[in-house]
Amino acid sequence: MAEVHIIGQIVGASGFPETSLFCKWGVHAGGAWRLLSGLKEGQTQVDNPQIGEMSYWSHPIDLHYATKGLQGWPKIHLQVWHQDSFGRCQLYGYGYCHVPSSPGHHRINCVTWRPLGTWQEQLAHTFVGGGPQLRSPDTIYSGADRYRLHTEAMGTVELQLGVIMSRFDKFGKERERKRERERKRERERKREREREREREREREREREKEREREARPIQLQQANVRTVGEAEPAAASSMMSTVDPTEATPPATADTPPFTSPAPSSAPW
């Protein structure tokens, strides 16, 4: 995964109607980005400058992101508010800027705008303050519903950001290698499955043969009973002819046949 370090600060703001400003800031990144360390939002102090008209915050930013893709590069969105001596806060501007995408030190001036209401609201604003605010801060950095807004220009926020990038050159190659490994694993699994099926078929055939062998002895035994009965007279006659040719009575039926084993055509065990 490629990594980005954002190290810098929100320096301050200038060009606003009043000083005594503070800033609410946040960093928004796409779905492929993961924040590893650092705070991705915060609020600066309220600065009332004694010299000049620029409010200085020097608010440190130190973020460490890891990413799988270039989409959704981080953006910093800002809301500049004014706090008066009584502690009341009033919105002075919204703004956003992309985090620089090249490594190194960068000075960024982020411009801001404030939504305008109807002329009645603007009149009330000059006397009482207040004014319309965005319902959801997403509109600050997205262009989706901007066409409904009517805004006026406000001052600029100065940021100094240092960007350190790492492992971006190996990024694409790593993904290629990953895909290669995935395909290899798929092929392996396929071959495994093939072999499994082969073994299954082998085992099926084995079982078939087992069953055949088990079935055959019964048939052979039945066959043996018949063949043995038929063979007896032949044996008896042969015995008579060899031992005593003069005797005529066949003793075969009285004698039990010497062998009860099956006929010579036995199945190969």
Add this chain to the structure above:
Amino acid sequence: MAAVNPSVFLLTVNGQIEGANFPEYDNLYCKYCYVYGHDWTPTSGLEEGITQITCKGSLSNNLIWNFPLETTFKSTSPSGWPQLVVSVYGPDVFGNDVVRGYGATHIPITPGQHSRTIPMFVPEPTWRLQRFTSWLLGRRPEYTDPKVVAQGEGRGVTRVRSQGFVTVSFHIMTKDMKKLGYDTGPSSAQPYSTDWSAD
């Protein structure tokens, strides 16, 4: 003894706290210290120090310290990059030593020569009456630990007043950052590129 596969990189800070610009105050001295994350360790040099007391010259409105900074850090990750925290003190009308400003800046990340102007601010009491009594008694609001200035959390409700600037110049050298895969961009445009990492 350069390791074939280094696991740490080095950051060398050579520079000086040149001076300050405070239109309303004089006879100031400055304390500095470094604030860094868990991955960082200073390997040589001083982590904090105090400058001399200086006053404005007859011809210019500037206060000059010309105070040397020489420190080397080592780290495994750029997270928690060191910051220089500067606090300026000076006497008030009654002779008490009061704080005139706090400020912080990140050490530059690219090798080379850099100059930074750090805005200095003081915490401000909320009530005008409190401001008057603190002026009278010489007890201004101060941060118990100046390192708070280098952090982002907990500042949301504090009120400050910025009243001056401190100028610091840096000469930065790094070693082995490229070997560890960190790209910090082109060095600042000076004839001597001071990145002596053995690539």
